[in-house]
Each structure stands twice: as C-alpha cells, then as structure tokens.
Amino acid sequence: MKKLPESVKTVWLYSAIITIIVEIIIFTAATIGVKYLDWKYVSYIPPVLGTLLVLVALFDMISIPYRYAFHQYAIHEDRVEIKNGFIFREQATVPIARIQNVDIEQGPILRHKNLYKISIYTSADSHEIAAVTKEESENIKTQVMRLAMEARNAR
C-alpha cells in the first residue's frame, strides 16, 4: 500500500483555508444583506448556516493529518485498491479488466505543488486517488492501461 505524497497535506490545508475565507465573506455579506430586508426568522439563516459550514471546513482542516495517514492506494497486477479512513474504514477494489479509462487532472493548488489527481473510471462508477506526483501519475496511467489491455485481451 502506498501513501500519498507528503505535500498533499499543504494542498488540503490551502484549499481548506480558501474555503473558509470564501464562506466567511459570502455569509457575512449575506447576513448584512438580509438585515436590511424586513423578514422575520430569515435573518437567522445566513449566520447559522455560515457558522455550520465554516465549522465543517475547520473540521476538514484539523482532520488533515488523520486523512493523510489513512488514505492509501495500491496498484497490483490485476486490481487497483484504495483505502480510506480509520474510524470509518473503507476499502474499494477495482479489477484492472473493468477499468475503462484513467483521467489525470490538476487544479491551481495542485499545480502549485506539482501534483495530479487521478480518477479511475469503470463502465459504472469512478474512484479517485486524491494526489500523486507527476512521475507517479504517468506510471499509473501507463501501467493501468497496459494491464487493462492485457486483461481484456486475455478474457
């Protein structure tokens, strides 16, 4: 089982901070805006909802080391495995022969750290590896697609 690169923690931290800032701005504006309207009860909605969302984002931020420690993946000859979480444990297995395509994506924060997100698609669903380095992403892509071709031809 492989772990994600260490720098993914920074990526998650940045994205959590950005989420929190954006949420604070939006909900402060909404709270002020709603104050000028003369609606009963409605004026409570933005601050309460905003606080909840910010708390969720804060929790996400605090739980980064935990998420990092338990997000693992492995690429075997015949299957891809992804593990997640410790308190709520999840393991998923996708046989290589079921894989239809592999997508490599990169958002602005990932680009800053030179990381890539990998999505593995079967004909029914998709599975994600949150971040890998550039060489690793190329490796995964070629390995998975080669194995997928072999597996399909063998059947």
Place this chain on the structure above:
Amino acid sequence: MQDKHLSPLSFLPHYADIPVAMFLASFIADPIHLNGYQLGTVFVIITVIWDILAYRCFTYSIEDKQILIKKGVIFKKVIHIPYARIQSIEHSQFFLFKPFDVEKLQINNASKSGSHNQVVLSAVKTYVGAILEEKHKKYQNQAVVEEVVEHPEVEKINDKAEEEAIKDNDYAQYKISTKDIALYTFTSFRVFIKMLLIVHITNGAVLDFAISIYQKAFGSNMVSLIAFSIMVIIIALLLSFIYTMFQFYDFTLVKEGKYLEYEKGLFTRNKVRLSTDRIQSVLVEQNLMGKLLKIMTVKIIMASDGNDEESSQAVVLPILNSHKYTEMMNDFFEWIPLKTVEKFNSRKRSIWLFFRNFDWILLIIPIVIYFVGWTTLSDSLVVIGVFTFFYTLGNAYFKCRVTSIGLTGDTKDDYLVVSNGFLFKQRTYYVGWHEIQSMRFESSVFMKKNNLAHIVIRIRKGDSAQTAAVHYIDYNGAQKIYDWYRQ
C-alpha cells in the same frame, strides 16, 4: 444498402411538435403584441420544414462490418457502430405502423457518453431489423470464434460445456396469462405510489375534487367515507390493471440457445433480443405481498445507452411461483448456479442498527413540542411519530430478515448473490465476478468491535451504475467475500 432514408411514417410521432409550437407561439405573441394565431402558423410551418429537413438529412447505411448513420441539419454528424459492439437491438412497433410493416429500432451499443449518442431508427421496414439482427448475431459468434483460435485447449472444454447446455436448455418459453397480469398488478404497491404521486403533483387538486364528489353524493358519515375510499382504491386498481394489461399484453419470453428474447405490448409492440452474456445481473424482487402469496418478479439488468427504465432494466418473468422458482430459473438462466456454498446473513443486532439509523428523526418531535408547546399540531405529530416508529421497526426487522450475501463457489466464474430489503421489498441480485465493476468493504471502529461490516458492489445498469449493498453482516464473512473478489 447505402444511404437509405427512413420510412415517411417517421413523421407520425412528430405530431406532438405542432401543439407545442402553437403553445409556444401563444406564449410569446402576447408580450410582443402579435397575433397569436399568425405567429402560431409561422411556428408550425417552421417546425414542419425543420422536421422535413431533419428527415432529408438522416440516412443510414448497412455495411459489411458496421452500420453508418448520417444526421444533423446544421451540425453534421456521422455515427459508426461496428456490429460486434452492439449490445442489443430493441424493436418496437406502434400499432399504426403494423399495416405498413414498419417498426422503430433502437440500437444499444453501451457507450458511456449519455443519451445524445443513442442510435434510434424511428421508422424502418421490418426487414432492416431482421438484417441487423442477422449481422449482429454473426459478428457476435465471430468474436467467439476468434477467441477460440487463440486458446485451443480452452475451446474444447467450452464446446463440451456449451453442447451440454444446449441439449438441456435449447428452448424455453414463457407466456403470460391474464391471471398473472392481474396478480402482478394487485400484488405490487405501485398503484398507491402512483396515486400519491398524482395527489402530490396536482397539489391535492385531485383529492379536493374527489372529496367534493364524495360530499355531494354521500353526505359525511364514517361508513360512507370508508365505502368511498374502498371504491376509489378499486377504481385505481382497475385502471392500473388496464394499464398493465396494455403494457404486458401477450408477453412472451423465449430462450433459444444463447439468446433471450422478449416481446410485449398491445398498442406498441416491444421486442428485444439479446445474448445472455450481455446481461449484467439477474434481479429477483419480492415484496411483502409476494412473500405472503409466495410469488416473485424476475428482472434483468442490462448495459445500454439510455438511462430510462425501459432499456436498462426489463421484467422478464412478471410472476413466478416459489415452487417453480428453481425450475424456471434453470430453464431461462441456466448459467446461474442457484445453490450458494457460503452465505452470510445480517446479524441479529442489525435490527437495532437499522432502526436507529432511521428513527433518530423521531427525536425531533419531542424537541419541537418542548420549544413550541403543546398545540393542535402536536397531536398529529404524535400520531405520525407513533406510526413512523412502528413502521421503521417493522422495516428494520424485515431488512434484517432478508439481508444476506452468498457465494456460489470460490472461483472467478462463480456468482455473488446479494440480497437486501428496502421499504418491505426484497431484492436479490445474481451477479457474476466479471460483471461486478467494483467492490467496497466498509467497517467503522465501532462496527469492527461488534464484528460487523458492509459490502457495497456496483453493477453497470443502463449508462450508469446500480449499487447493491448489504449492511451489518458478519465481519469475517464480509472479509471472505472481499477476498473472493480480490483474487
């Protein structure tokens, strides 16, 4: 056949465009101060011209290895479908098409790009369908032959197995009887769901109407109210019966060698023929009524380009008696081993867990009453609460009873039997190793302490996924299933 046009009958289903155009015109005409009728006429003319252009631009060619479709008035599009890629061909014949020997063909090739790539020949002569079926069959067999050349040893074994299978199960047929249609209608709760939906969509207008009729005709005492309710239910059941009758009129399921073919419908006749190895999963459904009467419904789940109920899932045996279960399943789905070697049921403790997962919502009621105080609303809240309590308790018990996961063996050619319950309906999926797209194993720290785990599998259905899950089964059992899948 090169660049053939569709039959002119394909204009027939477009009649609906005309009222739509009129409606649109009346909508637009008012604010811009134009005569609604004149604008409507212009719109209709535009629609008709557009339809004619679309018809002129749509051609299909049946070539040696593929079917080629050209379409698009402004943006031209050419679609190639190799015969080997076709999953199934759906024929449907509207009764007005019948005298002209014309039918609609829908070609499923299981791409994942959504419905815009769905290939429909809306009106062609029936012989076109026959040619396509022939080619489809030929190319499917050819694919098998190619494989055989590569692996000569495997071929012999396969051949033998297949020969035997053909001897045993060359032909099987099922025809529905009116009694079965009636049973099918009356044992499902679909009628009531539909009634609820109608009441919901019309914002209760239908309900108000019914009540006003009732008040005019009967006055208002308890006995007549009950009588009226029963009458409404009977009428709804009858309507639903007639509807199902139209749909399942003369339903026939035929199994011929490696092919399954079903045909149904009165006004629009639907016919689908598919190779049995294209079936993603066989699903057996049984609700509470079905359990009492010992009957069930068998469906197949298929891969297709559309996500509609019709093309992704088909009822193949609407009514199947429990005592005929093994026999019928062996006749039609002989490749599915029915006997499970290993089976893991939901744990007793799961009754409480299923109950807990839904019923915490009830806690809201005392909280609301505490804050708002006891009002007339609280009475009905308590009634709803008590009802929900018993309903979810029953549901939890039912879920625990029916949840199980089993294996028919431990090789890759074996089947997983996933059985779960939701709202008093048991669903049992028979899925082969090769048809499971992915498997997830879930267990929290607390669940592990109690030796519990979930297994969630994904199957291809239509152009997306069907999730089949079993909750709160034995941890080691779940681990065994997961290991079987990981082999």
